[in-house]
Amino acid sequence: MLNLVLFGPPGAGKGTQSAHLIEKYQLVHLSTGDILRSEVAAQTALGLEAKKLMDAGTLVPDAVVIGMISSKIDANPKAKGFIFDGFPRTIAQAEALDTLLQQKETAISMMLALEVDNEELTKRLLLRGKDSGRPDDSNEEIIKNRINEYNTKTAPLKSYYTGQGKFSAVPGIGSIETIFASLANAIDAITV
Numbered sequence: 001m002l003n004l005v006l007f008g009p010p011g012a013g014k015g016t017q018s019a020h021l022i023e024k025y026q027l028v029h030l031s032t033g034d035i036l037r038s039e040v041a042a043q044t045a046l047g048l049e050a051k052k053l054m055d056a057g058t059l060v061p062d063a064v065v066i067g068m069i070s071s072k073i074d075a076n077p078k079a080k081g082f083i084f085d086g087f088p089r090t091i092a093q094a095e096a097l098d099t100l101l102q103q104k105e106t107a108i109s110m111m112l113a114l115e116v117d118n119e120e121l122t123k124r125l126l127l128r129g130k131d132s133g134r135p136d137d138s139n140e141e142i143i144k145n146r147i148n149e150y151n152t153k154t155a156p157l158k159s160y161y162t163g164q165g166k167f168s169a170v171p172g173i174g175s176i177e178t179i180f181a182s183l184a185n186a187i188d189a190i191t192v
C-alpha cells in the first residue's frame with residue numbers, strides 16, 4: 001500500500017495537491033478538515049462542538065479526529081492506499097495513526113511537506129476567505145492563531161517522521177503543476 005501524509009501549515013496547498021495525487025496514484029483521500037466541515041454543515045453534535053474551535057483557528061481534540069480517521073480507514077477495506085491530508089496534526093495523532101495502520105498490517109510510506117512562508121500563507125487564506133465564506137479564513141488574527149497552532153503542535157511531527165526516515169520536503173511556492181511534479185518525483189523515488 002502507498003500511504004502518504006501531506007504536511008504543511010494552513011494554506012500550504014495540502015487540499016489542492018491531494019486532488020491531483022489521488023488521481024495519479026488512485027488513493028483514498030482522507031481530509032480531517034473536509035470531514036469536520038461536513039459534520040458542521042450537517043449540524044451533528046460533533047460538528048456543533050468542532051465549529052467553535054475551527055472558527056477560532058484552534059485544533060479539535062485528538063480523540064475526536066482519531067475516531068473519525070479510524071472509521072474512515074475501516075470503511076475502505078479495498079483501498080490501494082490513503083492520502084492523509086491535514087492529519088496527523090499532533091504527536092498523539094501520529095502515534096495513533098501508526099497503531100491503526102499496524103493493526104491493518106500496513107504503515108505510512110512517507111510524509112510529504114509543503115514549505116511556504118507565513119506572508120504567502122496569509123495572502124492565500126485571506127484571498128480564499130473572500131469567496132469561501134470560511135470563518136477561519138476571514139481575518140488575520142484567526143489566521144495567525146492557526147499558524148501558531150501549527151508551529152507549536154504540528155511542526156514537531158517533522159522530527160517524528162524524520163526519525164522514521166520518512167520525511168521529504170518540497171517547495172510549496174510556484175505553480176500548482178510544478179509543485180505537483182516535485183511531489184510526484186519524491187513519491188516515485190520510493191516506489192520504483
Ligand code: B4P
Nearest residue numbers: 010011012013014015016032033054058059060086124128
Ligand atoms: P484544513 O481544512 O486542514 O485546512 P487548511 O490547513 O486551511 O488548508 P490546506 O493546506 O489544505 O490548503 P489549501 O490546499 O486549501 O483545516 C481547517 C481546520 O480544521 C483546522 O484549523 C482545525 O481547526 C481543524 N482540523 C483539521 N484537521 C485536524 C486535525 N487533524 N486535528 C485537529 N483539528 C483539525 O490551499 C489554501 C489556498 O491556497 C486555496 O485557496 C488554494 O487555492 C491556494 N493555493 C494552493 N496552492 C497554491 C499555489 N501553488 N499558489 C497559489 N495559491 C495556492
